[in-house]
Amino acid sequence: MPSPVKVVVVGAGCRGNNYSQYAQVHPERMKVVGVADPRKFARDKLQQQHKISDENIFEDWRDIIEREKFADAVCICTPDRLHKDPAVAFSKKGYHVLLEKPMATTAKDCTEIVEACVDSGVMLTVCHVLRYDPVIHRIRELIDAGVIGDVVHIQHLEPVGFYHFAHSFVRGNWRNEAESSFALLAKSCHDIDLIHHWAGGRRCVKVSSFGALSHFRKENKPKGAANRCVDCAIEGDCPYSACKIYLDRVKQGHTGWPVSVICPSSLPDIESVTEALMMGPYGRCVYDCDNDVCTNQVVNMEFEGGLTAAFSMVAFTEEICNRKTTIYGSKGELSYDGHQINVFDFLSQEATKHMVPNTAPRAFDMSGHGGADYQLMDTFISAVATNDPSLIRSGPEETLRSHHLVFEAERSRLESRVVFCSDQTTK
Template identity: 80%
Template sequence: MTSPVNVIVLGAGCRGEILSKFASIHPTRMKVVAVADPRKFARTKLQQQHKIDNENVFEDWPRVVEREKFADAVLICTPDRLHKDPAVAFAKKGYHILLEKPLATTPEDCTAIVEACTQSGVMLSVGHVLRYDPVIHKIKELIDAGDLGEVIHIQHLEPVGFYHFAHSFVRGNWRNEAESSFALLSKSCHDIDLIHHWAGARRCVKVSSFGSVSHFQKKKKPTGAADRCLDCPVERDCPYSACKIYLDTVKQGHTGWPVSVICPSSFPDIESVTEALRTGPYGRCVYECDNDVCTNQVVNMEFEGGLTAAFSMVAFTEEICKRKTKICGSRGELSYDGDEIRVFDFLSQRSTKHTASSDVPCQFGLSGHGVADYHFIHAFISAVEKSDPSLIRSGPEETLMSHLLVFEAERSRLESRVVFCGDATRG
């Protein structure tokens, strides 16, 4: 393609805005031509950033899909439970699909999306952005090169971060399964996907999982604590205080995540943040919320050939989403500390360190998902430009398989038993 890839953004929140930055950095490669979001502030902000014509600004996605096809692709960044319908509709219309993770919130909806994209012959890229992190991608390259020999065991940890969990999964959009999805899907489908990816062609044959809602419960509320942090006499002694997480942050001049999330209709400043904490969900005491998703969970997996894997997700950590990985093979051991990879070779008994360079524009940031986000959207736009789906590192069938494994793991937790994958009757 010689002209930019024209994209439509559904959902102008944090993820939609971040991924759209690619168009500002590379205007000859990508152009945002339309936006749909029920929130006027969000859609107007994206419209102004990308100079979108008024006729292409919509309150909801059905109005977009009713029109004749007028773009190459759609970025679907709607809430988790609102993925399936737009994905299927736009796929049938012939749009290539970039879809935020998770794929959908039920196995049936996940399958429907993949089938619609396959039948329509459009590309599907789901937001497993960790696959696009250069250092994490290096792990797969080392496995495939045989540096570890036969992979025997994988250990993987996701430390969510104490205030990140309180923000997103106690007070925020992913706190309640009925409104979003369970934590293993909404937060950690990234990680189950990586383990599935590292296992290669070996299929997971059985899985077990344990987890619960720990600490963030009414019975753990400190004596004398109020229902809102602004009114709380013991707020100073609480590490989860909304005043500390949001007000202190904006006072220091920081207006990005997480304070940008709590003021969806205005720019975050001291006045708007204070009002949000006084009246909105993010000002609630963490012990008085309607949260019901797991704060800590473990998943044990056995793959064909005897490969075992253990995954842990925990809320109560200093580090935020800085994954830790250890992979044990027949010829060596790989350790990843969130920054670099170290491989110990059993034959030479020497260690080799591995890193991976990444030239990422500063607009995407250099921490968190910033590096991976850039490579994720870069790969998708490249795939559309070149009509080459191989540039997408998580194809539709593999994505569906890793999601189904997440659902099997959660079924194990809920039913307190080992689940034999693909067999709903064995126990």
């Protein structure tokens, strides 16, 4: 058996923890040998889980760069605005890079990351985990097999989920563009990337986009509402009450996401969650936060050859991130309801269902991506172990092109005009 791939985790939060689980499922394939995070609780938690030696525990990732290279790869799971510097530094040091999406928060930084990885000869895998979902991957295989003929139009919906949006984009880390990034990049670069992927290499030539921050505004704060849900006399009538989203879940024994996020220095229980709601950002009234990112946005795209695509993102939904897709072709129609694929053939006028089993271990079932996090890590570790970048489905150049498309779409929204896309390439 070859030695396990040695990995350093930079950013030991929710995503860093999740990806590092692969080493617990497959210790013969991956070993976490270092961690960097400014938060002691996060560092200690990962150190205990993976039995990392004290000498490889760091508050600042820059201290790792000063050391001799002691791992094969790095998982960079820092906040969005802190992606570029470690990604460039670790690639120049010779580490293969697994980088949480989005790559960075500016097109320039995204390009610099890709150029650094290409110049250094290291592999870059961007965590567009949906590409590794076996069902969604099957969609691309069916398109390539020609079962619906030439793709003519793609219609794609991301229902974010009413309490998910309140958690992440009103109260949470992605609420404010100046502190993180705009919603289309932070939440929906997955979806633009999928549309770009399904377009099969055709370049997007023009894009338009519209969107706004709806409802979660100070002027919509109900009369008599307090600044914090724990002090609010009318929180029982609010679907976005932090008491409902967090406290009620803990009382029912649920301590995973989103409850696990709000107690960064302890395990969640009634006392710690109550304190977090009294003192921290997640206890604030949703109508009294510093949020400014879009709650709803549409993006229309035209690709080479006349293929068109329409994407919608909306916060106010029952389902959480259970994407819906319909792809219209010259010979048939393919639809995906978040669970299974249905193909209707125009010639036979028959429908065929395509079921793809989820083979991820149970440890990854609760990742929020249907086990795709496991498939992503399995592919990345295989690519590093065999030195085979062809295994990676979200590599540098194509991912850079889809990120540029996201930036062009947001420019269209801000400038209220159709944007003609430039042909962005790496050097």
